Amino acid sequence: xxxxxxxxxxxxxxxxxxxxxxxxxxxxxxxxxxxxxxxxxxxxxxxxxxxxxxxxxxxxxxxxxxxxxxxxxxxxxxxxxxxxxxxxxxxxxxxxxxxxxxxxxxxxxxxxxxxxxxxxxxxxxxxxxxxxxxxxxxxxxxxxxxxxxxxxxxxxxxxxxxxxxxxxxxxxxxxxxxxxxxxxxxxxxxxxxxxxxxxxxxxxxxxxxxxxxxxxxxxxxxxxxxxxxxxxxxxxxxxxxxxxxxxxxxxxxxxxxxxxxxxxxxxxxxxxxxxxxxxxxxxxxxxxxxxxxxxxxxxxxxxxxxxxxxxxxxxxxxxxxxxxxxxxxxxxxxxxxxxxxxxxxxxxxxxxxxxxxxxxxxxxxxxxxxxxxxxxxxxxxxxxxxxxxxxxxxxxxxx
Numbered sequence: 320x321x322x323x324x325x326x327x328x329x330x331x332x333x334x335x336x337x338x339x340x341x342x343x344x345x346x347x348x349x350x351x352x353x354x355x356x357x358x359x360x361x362x363x364x365x366x367x368x369x370x371x372x373x374x375x376x377x378x379x380x381x382x383x384x385x386x387x388x389x390x391x392x393x394x395x396x397x398x399x400x401x402x403x404x405x406x407x408x409x410x411x412x413x414x415x416x417x418x419x420x421x422x423x424x425x426x427x428x429x430x431x432x433x434x435x436x437x438x439x440x441x442x443x444x445x446x447x448x449x450x451x452x453x454x455x456x457x458x459x460x461x462x463x464x465x466x467x468x469x470x471x472x473x474x475x476x477x478x479x480x481x482x483x484x485x486x487x488x489x490x491x492x493x494x495x496x497x498x499x500x501x502x503x504x505x506x507x508x509x510x511x512x513x514x515x516x517x518x519x520x521x522x523x524x525x526x527x528x529x530x531x532x533x534x535x536x537x538x539x540x541x542x543x544x545x546x547x548x549x550x551x552x553x554x555x556x557x558x559x560x561x562x563x564x565x566x567x568x569x570x571x572x573x574x575x576x577x578x579x580x581x582x583x584x585x586x587x588x589x590x591x592x593x594x595x596x597x598x599x600x601x602x603x604x605x606x607x608x609x610x611x612x613x614x615x616x617x618x619x620x621x622x623x624x625x626x627x628x629x630x631x632x633x634x635x636x637x638x639x640x641x642x643x644x645x646x647x648x649x650x651x652x653x654x655x656x657x658x659x660x661x662x663x664x665x666x667x668x669x670x671x672x673x674x675x676x677x678x679x680x681x682x683x684x685x686x687x688x689x690x691x692x693x694x695x696x697x698x699x700x701x702x703x704x705x706x707x708x709x710x711x712x713x714x715x716x717x718x
Contacts, residue, residue, distance in 0.1 A: 324452040327464045327493065328444045334498035335441040338362070340535035341499070343527040344371075345435065347428055350517040351376045354428040360436035365540040368400040368425050368435055375428050377516065384667055384679060386640050386694065387626070390426065394635055400425050401542045408542040414635070417544040418551045418590060431512045432485070434525060438500055447471060453490055458502060459528060462495035473508060485511035487519075494530075502526045549597075553590045556600075558582050564589055566596040567631045567689045570713035577709045578702075580604045580625060592632065599630025599637060604706075623678075623698035625706065631689045640692050644683050651682060653708045658684035660700070682707045 322330070340361040347354045353374045359367040373392045382388040390398070399410040407424040410417045427434045444450065444466075453465025468491065470484035489505035503525040507513040513523065544550050556564050558571065575581045583603040591598040604625035628637055648661035664671065664679040671677075680703050681694045691710060695703040 321455075322464070324450050324466065325445065327452070327466055327498075328450050331441050331466075331491075331493050331498040331500070332444055335438065339533050341436075341530060341532050342535050343530040346526045346528075347434055347524070348526075349429060349513065349523040350521045352428050352517065356435070358436045359535045359539050361535055361537065361540060364402075364404050364423075366400075366402045366423075366425060366436045367539055368402075370395045370398065370426075372396065373428060380667075380670070382639070383643075384663055384671075386636070386643065386663070386681065386692075389636055391635075391639070395426055399542075401540060403540050403542075410542065410544070410548075411635075414549075415545075415547065416549045416551065417542070418553060420553045421555075429513060429523065430516065441500065444468070447484070455495070456492070458492055461501060463492040463501060464495055466491040466493060473510065483510050484508065485513070497530075497532060499530055499532065500525075500527065501530070549592055550594070551590045551592045551597075553588060555586050556589045558585045558587070561587060561589070561600075564591065564598070565600065566591075566598055567629075567687075568713065569600075569629065570710075571602075573713050574604070574706065574709050575607055578706045579607050580706060581607045590630075590634070597630070597632035599628065599632050599634050602627040602629070623702070624696045625698070625703075626694045627710075628692040628694075629689065633690055637690055637692060640681070641683065641690065644681065644692075648681075648683075651704060653684060653704070653711045656684050656686065656711045658682050658704075658707060658711075660704070662700075663694075684711055686711055 340359070342359045345356055345358045351374065353372070354370060355372045356368050356370045373395050375392070378388050379391070382391055394411070397412065401408040402423050402425060406422060407420045408417060409420065409424070423433070425435050440447070447470060448468035449471055451467040453467045456463050456465060467488070469488045470486065473484050475482040485508055486505045487508045489503060491500050492502035493499070494501050504522050506519070506522060507517070517523065561569060571582055581604065583605045587600050587602040589598060589600045604627055628640070630637065633641065644659040644661050647666060648659040651658045651660040660680070660682045662680050664677055677696055678698060679694070679696050680698065680700060681692065682703055683690070683692045684707065685691070691707070693703065693707050693710070
């Protein structure tokens with residue numbers, strides 16, 4: 320006797336509640352965005368990811384325009400990502416480098432959405448969704464039940480939390496034997512950033528194959544760097560702690576005094592290899608006039624944003640920047656120091672909408688084994704060069 324819609328849903332809910340772990344090959348598709356990875360999951364929230372393919376045209380364009388992509392496609396493929404529930408290990412075997420980051424850093428191709436190994440919505444199917452029988456079929460020789468669903472509400476406000484449902488509708492293909500979702504197809508709602516990235520009529524699909532349930536070893540979610548691996552740890556450091564943490568000189572006070580720029584939020588992201596005194600940092604900088612609470616709100620003057628990447632070690636991102644500026648940039652001088660300057664916006668002007676109209680420029684230089692990459696948005700070239708000159712001329716201290 321065929322199961323009713325509610326019975327299919329309850330079976331999936333029960334199966335998820337009983338599930339301890341799973342391993343599968345996961346494929347994600349959303350228009351031109353796609354990725355495939357071997358994933359492992361263990362409750363409550365441990366995940367490992369090994370990408371086999373990865374395509375994100377928007378990230379590729381952002382890399383050319385802003386240079387801000389931490390890892391490009393070729394670098395993510397083959398990298399081991401291990402999230403232990405608190406932080407994420409990234410092991411780059413090609414560079415023999417391991418980085419530990421706080422939080423979940425799995426680089427899902429669907430921005431702003433934890434898509435990888437995410438099936439937790441199953442536990443609340445009957446509570447959160449209107450359900451309809453979608454019939455029976457087969458996927459890869461496995462019998463499946465299709466279940467169509469829509470959120471009962473798009474937004475739910477509760478006493479201590481708020482819930483927003485980022486989809487208009489979805490279809491689940493549930494394995495008839497295990498109730499595992501072999502395929503999830505959904506359309507994002509306006510509340511989702513994906514609505515604007517892929518469009519309202521583009522389906523997002525998440526598929527699982529070669530699924531193995533409740534056999535994942537706990538040791539898969541811990542990581543011990545192989546002998547000889549260079550190990551970095553990322554942390555957020557307040558401005559007052561930068562001098563102690565960084566193995567090179569960085570005089571932000573001079574930058575503020577001479578050029579009027581200060582560290583946004585008084586915090587920087589620092590990645591450190593303490594064993595060999597190597598580190599690199601990302602610092603967002605803003606005009607001190609923009610952070611003054613007493614600034615006249617009616618002023619029409621616009622101050623540009625700056626981002627500074629600096630280190631005595633070249634990260635993947637910094638290595639790509641250095642090569643890109645060397646190939647496409649022009650020589651500039653910061654008094655006695657030779658620098659590279661690049662107008663990124665002009666280089667891509669034919670690919671940018673006229674309405675965007677942003678000036679995006681970058682200057683890079685090296686001082687005593689420390690590499691500096693300063694990117695400015697909505698700044699004049701002269702201003703960017705002056706800020707770079709102030710950084711380059713700052714006094715050096717013994718560490």
